[in-house]
Amino acid sequence: MKSIFTTLIIICIASTAFSQHYQVDTLYKKGPLENRINIVILGDGFTQEQMPKFAAEARKFADFFLAYDPYTVYRDYFNFFAIRTPSKESGVSNPGTAPDAYKDQPVGNKDTFFGASFGHSIHRLVEVTKFDVLFNLMSTHLPAYDLIVVLVNTEYYGGSGGQIAVHTLNDAANTIGVHEIGHAFGRLSDEYWAGSIYGTEAANMTAISDPGSIRWKNWLNSPPVGIYKHGLEGDAAKWHKPTNGTCLMEYLDQQLCAVCREATVERLLENINPVEKIEPDTAASIDVTAGQAFKLGLLKPSRNTLQVQWHLNGMLLPFSGDEISLKGGEIPDSSALTATVFDTTTLSRRDDSRAFRSRAVSWSLKSSVPAVFKIVASSDSVCLRNEVALTAHGCAGALKWSTGETSKSIHVTPDQTTVYSCSCQVQGQSVKTAEISIHIMPLPNATATNGGPYLAGDTIKLAAAGGKTYMWRGPLFFASISPQVSIPNATLNQAGLYEVVVKDVNGCSKTAQTEVKVDPILSVPNDQDVLVSVSPNPARDYISIETKLGGKSNVKLYDQAGRELISDSFEKKTRLPLNLPSGIYLYRVSNGSRESTGKVAVQ
Amino acid sequence: MLRLSSTVAITLAGLLMIHCKPAQSTLTVGQISNYNANSPDHILFLNFRISGGVGGREKVELLSASAGDGKMKDIARSVHFPYQIKAIARYSASAVEREMVFEHPLFKGREVSDPSGHMRQVEVKATEGNVLIRLQQHSGLNQLELFSVSPEKGTVKIYTLDFN
Ligand SMILES: [Zn+2]
Numbered sequence: 001m002k003s004i005f006t007t008l009i010i011i012c013i014a015s016t017a018f019s020q021h022y023q024v025d026t027l028y029k030k031g032p033l034e035n036r037i038n039i040v041i042l043g044d045g046f047t048q049e050q051m052p053k054f055a056a057e058a059r060k061f062a063d064f065f066l067a068y069d070p071y072t073v074y075r076d077y078f079n080f081f082a083i084r085t086p087s088k089e090s091g092v093s094n095p096g097t098a099p100d101a102y103k104d105q106p107v108g109n110k111d112t113f114f115g116a117s118f119g120h121s122i123h124r125l126v127e128v129t130k131f132d133v134l135f136n137l138m139s140t141h142l143p144a145y146d147l148i149v150v151l152v153n154t155e156y157y158g159g160s161g162g163q164i165a166v167h168t169l170n171d172a173a174n175t176i177g178v179h180e181i182g183h184a185f186g187r188l189s190d191e192y193w194a195g196s197i198y199g200t201e202a203a204n205m206t207a208i209s210d211p212g213s214i215r216w217k218n219w220l221n222s223p224p225v226g227i228y229k230h231g232l233e234g235d236a237a238k239w240h241k242p243t244n245g246t247c248l249m250e251y252l253d254q255q256l257c258a259v260c261r262e263a264t265v266e267r268l269l270e271n272i273n274p275v276e277k278i279e280p281d282t283a284a285s286i287d288v289t290a291g292q293a294f295k296l297g298l299l300k301p302s303r304n305t306l307q308v309q310w311h312l313n314g315m316l317l318p319f320s321g322d323e324i325s326l327k328g329g330e331i332p333d334s335s336a337l338t339a340t341v342f343d344t345t346t347l348s349r350r351d352d353s354r355a356f357r358s359r360a361v362s363w364s365l366k367s368s369v370p371a372v373f374k375i376v377a378s379s380d381s382v383c384l385r386n387e388v389a390l391t392a393h394g395c396a397g398a399l400k401w402s403t404g405e406t407s408k409s410i411h412v413t414p415d416q417t418t419v420y421s422c423s424c425q426v427q428g429q430s431v432k433t434a435e436i437s438i439h440i441m442p443l444p445n446a447t448a449t450n451g452g453p454y455l456a457g458d459t460i461k462l463a464a465a466g467g468k469t470y471m472w473r474g475p476l477f478f479a480s481i482s483p484q485v486s487i488p489n490a491t492l493n494q495a496g497l498y499e500v501v502v503k504d505v506n507g508c509s510k511t512a513q514t515e516v517k518v519d520p521i522l523s524v525p526n527d528q529d530v531l532v533s534v535s536p537n538p539a540r541d542y543i544s545i546e547t548k549l550g551g552k553s554n555v556k557l558y559d560q561a562g563r564e565l566i567s568d569s570f571e572k573k574t575r576l577p578l579n580l581p582s583g584i585y586l587y588r589v590s591n592g593s594r595e596s597t598g599k600v601a602v603q
Numbered sequence: 604m605l606r607l608s609s610t611v612a613i614t615l616a617g618l619l620m621i622h623c624k625p626a627q628s629t630l631t632v633g634q635i636s637n638y639n640a641n642s643p644d645h646i647l648f649l650n651f652r653i654s655g656g657v658g659g660r661e662k663v664e665l666l667s668a669s670a671g672d673g674k675m676k677d678i679a680r681s682v683h684f685p686y687q688i689k690a691i692a693r694y695s696a697s698a699v700e701r702e703m704v705f706e707h708p709l710f711k712g713r714e715v716s717d718p719s720g721h722m723r724q725v726e727v728k729a730t731e732g733n734v735l736i737r738l739q740q741h742s743g744l745n746q747l748e749l750f751s752v753s754p755e756k757g758t759v760k761i762y763t764l765d766f767n
Contacts (some may be wrong), residue, residue: 034674122725125715132666135735139648140637143671146678161714163680172718184680194724198683252720271676418670486754
């Protein structure tokens with residue numbers, strides 16, 4: 001009995017299959033569906049004649065979404081499709097029964113593909129009513145979709161969020177779609193208080209408010225991120241959000257906040273593998289006897305933050321980039337090569353992100369080069385203080401390095417050119433020894449100076465020497481690659497530490513620093529009291545001299561006959577002991593080209 | 604065309620509900636429409652009509668089932684509204700038993716906004732609606748159970764779909 005009904009069910013279910021096929025527009029196809037987030041845009045209330053309008057609106061939304069931060073950085077991680085489903089009638093149903101119904105909007109039902117309608121009791125709540133039609137369409141046209149946005153053909157504002165995002169063509173409505181994708185894809189909570197039942201732990205909502213352990217603790221030093229209560233009383237006071245009024249998850253006219261961007265990027269990197277192509281295939285052992293290139297096809301963000309690290313037998317190789325070539329003779333048989341790809345994006349500050357979302361590709365290598373005992377260095381010529389990795393190849397016995405270590409690979413940081421040796425003892429055979437010389441190149445004799453101290457308005461002059469190329473960094477985003485630099489019209493906030501990386505012909509570099517002082521021009525520059533103060537006056541057994549000018553100042557004290565009695569050089573302030581007969585003396589304080597003179601009485 | 608066959612389906616399903624055990628039916632996966640035996644990955648689309656009420660009073664009908672090729676990602680909006688339909692796929696072997704939570708079509712939350720950018724959640728009630736379940740088919744799938752979740756009645760099983 002039951003089987004008959006089962007059969008009947010199957011027959012009638014089969015008959016509901018969506019037989020018609022609609023045109024699928026590929027708006028942006030950046031890669032295979034499995035390794036992209038696939039957003040499908042549907043249209044309701046567009047007639048056959050209005051299909052070009054729908055296609056244009058769909059592209060407009062896709063472009064709006066892809067310009068949004070952080071999606072814009074990862075725009076190649078998305079595919080966008082639009083399915084052209086024509087409606088019998090143009091527009092959208094409007095029951096006109098809600099108290100907030102728009103007075104100028106015509107009331108009436110429209111026969112549309114997905115049956116979108118303004119709300120019966122809340123007008124702006126525009127929803128699709130024919131969910132089964134939508135579902136059947138997706139099953140036959142794009143079953144592996146990830147997110148759906150339905151555009152409703154009316155300029156009146158409205159939309160809704162749930163499993164799918166729905167909104168009208170009103171200019172203010174397209175952020176509804178982006179906000180809803182924030183919920184569905186980024187698993188973000190609302191940052192407005194939506195009610196107690198929506199209180200939940202999420203990337204941007206938590207009951208834990210301790211700054212040391214709150215979910216967004218790594219962003220607390222980046223305003224406007226903070227710890228804000230959802231409300232002052234009740235359940236709202238128990239829940240916290242990272243921003244207050246400045247996030248798309250709170251107001252539709254805002255951007256996603258840093259914490260929501262981080263959660264979105266983490267979801268993207270969890271779902272999308274940046275390693276799209278691997279050459280050669282990793283399935284079989286690769287014979288490297290004659291040398292071999294290894295290559296990754298990477299899906300790069302628009303700011304390429306992907307970092308590739310290559311390891312041979314667990315040892316970091318001094319190469320980065322998507323491709324590496326290994327020379328046959330350097331690879332011992334049964335070696336393993338691993339490439340690790342990690343997105344260093346600063347959009348996420350997640351702890352341990354390297355451990356969580358590094359993607360590794362491993363090849364097993366074989367070589368028929370006869371085992372000759374030798375040492376291979378990651379580099380045989382390096383700048384001082386750089387590390388070199390040494391690996392012993394071709395030893396089937398016990399190793400002993402001149403450093404005392406016994407592992408297959410060692411790391412050394414020689415402070416001068418050094419010869420390293422390693423012995424290989426195979427039982428029953430004589431000890432073999434191999435040597436390698438690591439040449440150390442000295443660092444450049446880098447210097448940095450400036451012609452200060454300066455007064456506001458002066459030209460700051462920086463000079464560096466000792467290398468071939470120079471890279472300056474300094475206050476107020478100062479940067480330059482010239483050895484001699486002039487910065488006219490100095491301001492007070494250009495004072496500070498200037499740093500220059502000096503690189504020589506060998507590529508060795510050293511950093512030098514110079515501190516630039518800039519002092520304000522006082523409002524009455526010729527008023528000597530402002531420049532220099534001498535106290536006490538009259539003085540007894542000492543005088544104190546103070547100036548607001550920066551840099552070195554000199555003071556000289558003369559008797560009335562013009563004989564120099566005391567001379568001192570100081571910065572800002574000095575105290576001179578006096579051992580002089582009572583009388584009137586002259587002082588002269590100089591600083592650069594400035595000079596101030598006066599009389600001091602000694603009692 | 605589509606509307607006509609849907610009506611037939613509802614009617615037939617309705618008849619079956621009356622005569623047979625209403626809360627149970629059986630599907631042969633290989634015979635689901637558009638099931639492509641040559642494809643390695645299948646996504647099942649199951650469309651259930653829900654009516655009658657919440658908290659275990661739901662009447663459930665399987666309206667349609669179809670299949671598509673491909674792999675689904677784990678991207679779905681989580682449901683926080685306390686009235687829910689929960690679905691659990693059961694497998695004969697060791698495959699992961701996955702719990703999926705859907706909004707209850709008869710009582711759900713909806714986000715509504717205004718042109719100034721303010722939003723709020725509102726409650727939306729209905730007398731009937733659909734639960735649309737998209738499910739990656741793993742081998743050994745032999746049952747899908749539906750539960751009604753509500754604060755008053757907790758979790759109540761309302762439907763079982765057997766696969767063979
Ligand atoms: Zn929201």
